[in-house]
Amino acid sequence: MATATKTGQLTLAKSITEALRRSLKDDEKVLLLGEDIGKLGGVFRVTDGLIAEFGPERVIDTPLAESGVVGVAIGLAMRGYRPVVEIQFDGFIYPAFDQIVAQIAKLHYRSRGTVRLPITIRVPFGGGIGSVEHHSESPEAYFAHTAGLRVVSASNPQDAYDLLRQSIASDDPVLFFEPKRRYWSKGEVNLDPTESLDFSKARVVSPGTDVTMVAYGSLMTTAKEAVEAAEDDGVSIELIDLRSLSPLDLDTVEASVRKTGRLVITHEASEEGGIGAEIAASITERCFNWLEAAPARVTGFNIPYPPAVYEEYFLPDMDRLMDAVDRVLGKHNSRSAWEN
Amino acid sequence: MLRATVSKPDAAEGDILGDEAYIQLITPEGERVENPAFDPAVADIDKSKLADLYEDMVVIRRIDTEATALQRQGQLALWPPLLGQEASQIGSVRALRDDDYAVPSYRENGVAFIRGVSAEDLMRTWKGYAHGSWDPQLHNLAIPNVIIGAQTLHAVGYAMGIQRDGAKSASLAYFGDGATSQGDVNEALVFSAAYQAPVVFFCQNNHWAISEPVRLQAKRQIADRSPGFGVPSLRVDGNDVLAVLAATRVALERAYSGGGPTFIEAVTYRMGPHTTSDDPTKYRTSDEVAEWKTKDPITRVEKHLEKLGAFDEKLQSRVKAKADAVAAELRSKCIGMPKPGPLSMFENVQVEDNPVLERQRAQYAAYLEMFEGEE
Known part of the structure; x- marks a missing residue:
């Protein structure tokens, strides 16, 4: 019965659990590795119950060494396995940086296509949970900058399920960024969708005519608030959920900007060298003659992720998005003084 | 024989160039040393099989000489010589079965040759035409890794895969003395012990990490380190092909039978430069090199075969013909390689x-x- 596949309302975290469960069930080569993912079910309980269902040979609690976890995942993939690694928090990924960017990202290329590494690295990312340092970072641009990696981020439960299943099924290595402050937001999830949008594609979430707004992950919720607020002001925003951060679906953004002539990009990660910079540059190259204003970025500042007390200022919110919308529309905005 | 307990400081501490206390079956003078613990592991190595190992070493030394010449002639961009490490490479790779999986660093070109990698594939990387060349699945040999020690984790992961497949095989990681300082090697030891993975850590202590002496990496013998991780170790004369073969076989048997990981320190010496771009006269003495020349891995097998009456004209011409043929093939494939x-x-x-x-x-x-x- 088709109804058996409908779960009703699931939290985003549970939709990831279901994607892992289905992937483990469908392919015996799928393994989970990570710190505290066994009996505890992970610090966010995303792997809750999976060790009981699939056993410790497939849901593997690892020693506390991120380079080690990712490094042995490579060896398992060389042997024909399909490892899914959990990095406990965004800020803990750096010890594994070499194994990700110098090993995983390059092995297919370095082996002239003979080695495939179908490894998925799950990373809860972003701030807004009032945590201590190293628990709120957005390191996605490092990996989007690295050739050979796919970088994906979900913003809602259905996408989290679909994108993770596609990431695990992919023969390419994927960095899967989970919007941790939306783990508990709920949505309808179809566990057997007849067709789901390819994980390399962005989605136009709401069509509009005046401004294109591009977001991903946790900030999609914020961006939706901005779309509604703008609508009240008579401004029509076309909102795009990037979903794939590498490769970027620039064709979708380009088509939208050719229509609207205006672009606002937002992410929590700091501005310099970020995903927004790449989109702004690429879209300016592709759409220079269609742009009515310079693309605007609304991002974290170029500071280390600040102590929790500053989060409300650091993280892009609806008001900062609206200020940028005013800027691309040529209306009075916070930077008017710099615009002459 | 296996160092399963924490070692105590002794007089040798601080003098890790001292080569006492390792497994040696053939002395530099070509004398066979009896060793009740390790002799059984090489009981099948008769005169004829020892001559085969001798041939292997001569051939890979010839590959090394030829490749070094090709680099000097502008045909290769770079070459990392294996001169002096023939016994470590041959003894270890000849211990492996076809279904074992070796994970090399960048100096194991002798290992690659024995695993069946073609001349063209051996040269392509060092010619600058590719980063890695062969299909690992064809040879059960990963492509070289230049990031020091990173590959040891891959070997452990591969071994965890072997465990999950219920297979009776093992993986073997090659790395050097410098790599033992890397976090990845230490993490690999932790993971291998945690899961009792069927992996052999094969450390060629060639005494130099480019210009840095081994005593900068380790204040105690390298083989003393892994027991602290719960990984027993063996220290072996890395210039003695028979001893390396025996030690590696012992370690592999442990892996096959569920005994878990083993660490081997093969004490050898890098007679050449780190790579063809290096100038070792800037950091080490000619006396040191001369001393190690007296421990040459090939000469001692010649002497031993002589004592056995097996180092005859027939063997010498056979080995020379093989080495000549391999070198000629290497040269022609290298020079004739089409540029992509x-x-x-x-x-x-x-x-x-x-x-x-x-x-x-x-x-x-x-x-x-x-x-x-x-x-």
């Missing part, structure tokens, strides 16, 4: 389509087309 076209650099970045990369490739192709027909 520029657009092939875009291949094999990812398995699945990447429209952004495809656009970049197409735009670069269009750029190149502008010059077509020009001289």
Whole structure:
């Protein structure tokens, strides 16, 4: 019965659990590795119950060494396995940086296509949970900058399920960024969708005519608030959920900007060298003659992720998005003084 | 024989160039030393099989000499010599079965040759035409790794895969004394012990990490380190092919039978430079090199075979013919290798389509087309 596949309302975290469960069930080569993912079910309980269902040979609690976890995942993939690694928090990924960017990202290329590494690295990312340092970072641009990696981020439960299943099924290595402050937001999830949008594609979430707004992950919720607020002001925003951060679906953004002539990009990660910079540059190259204003970025500042007390200022919110919308529309905005 | 307990400081501490207390079955003078613990592991190595090991070592030394010459002649961009480490490479790789999986660093070109890698594939990387060359699945040999020690984790992961497959095989990681300082090697030891993975850590202590002496990496013998991780170790004369073969077989048997990981320190010496770009006269004495020349891995087997009456004209001409043939093949494949076209650099970045990369490739192709027909 088709109804058996409908779960009703699931939290985003549970939709990831279901994607892992289905992937483990469908392919015996799928393994989970990570710190505290066994009996505890992970610090966010995303792997809750999976060790009981699939056993410790497939849901593997690892020693506390991120380079080690990712490094042995490579060896398992060389042997024909399909490892899914959990990095406990965004800020803990750096010890594994070499194994990700110098090993995983390059092995297919370095082996002239003979080695495939179908490894998925799950990373809860972003701030807004009032945590201590190293628990709120957005390191996605490092990996989007690295050739050979796919970088994906979900913003809602259905996408989290679909994108993770596609990431695990992919023969390419994927960095899967989970919007941790939306783990508990709920949505309808179809566990057997007849067709789901390819994980390399962005989605136009709401069509509009005046401004294109591009977001991903946790900030999609914020961006939706901005779309509604703008609508009240008579401004029509076309909102795009990037979903794939590498490769970027620039064709979708380009088509939208050719229509609207205006672009606002937002992410929590700091501005310099970020995903927004790449989109702004690429879209300016592709759409220079269609742009009515310079693309605007609304991002974290170029500071280390600040102590929790500053989060409300650091993280892009609806008001900062609206200020940028005013800027691309040529209306009075916070930077008017710099615009002459 | 296995160092399963914490070692105590002794007089040798601080003098890790001292080579006492290791497994040696053939002395530099060619004398066979009896060793009740390790002799059984090489009981099958008769005169004829020892002559085969001798041939292997001569051939890979010849590969090394030829490749070094090709680099000097501008045919290779770089070459990392294995001169002096023939016994470590041959003794270990000849202990492996076909279904065992070896994970090398970048100096194991002798290992690669024995695992069946073609001359063309051996040369391609060092010619600058590829980063890695062969298909690992064809040879059960990973491609070289230049990041020091990173591959040891891959070997452990591969061994965890072997466990999950219920297979009776093992993986073997090659690395050097310098690598033992790397976090990855230490993490690999932790993981191997945690899961009792069927892996052999094969450390060629060749005494030099480019210009840094082994005593900068380790204040105690390297073999003393792994027992602290719960990984028993063996220290072996890395210039003695029979001892290396025995030690590696013992370690592999432990792995096959569920005994878990083993660490081998093969004490050898890098007679040549780190790579063809290096100048070792700046950091080490000629006396040191001369001393190690007296421990040459090939000469001692010649002497031993002589004592056995097996180092005859027939063997010598057979080995020379093989080495000559391999060297000629290497040279012709290296010089005749077709240069890849520029657009092939875009291949094999990812398995699945990447429209952004495809656009970049197409735009670069269009750029190149502008010059077509020009001289």
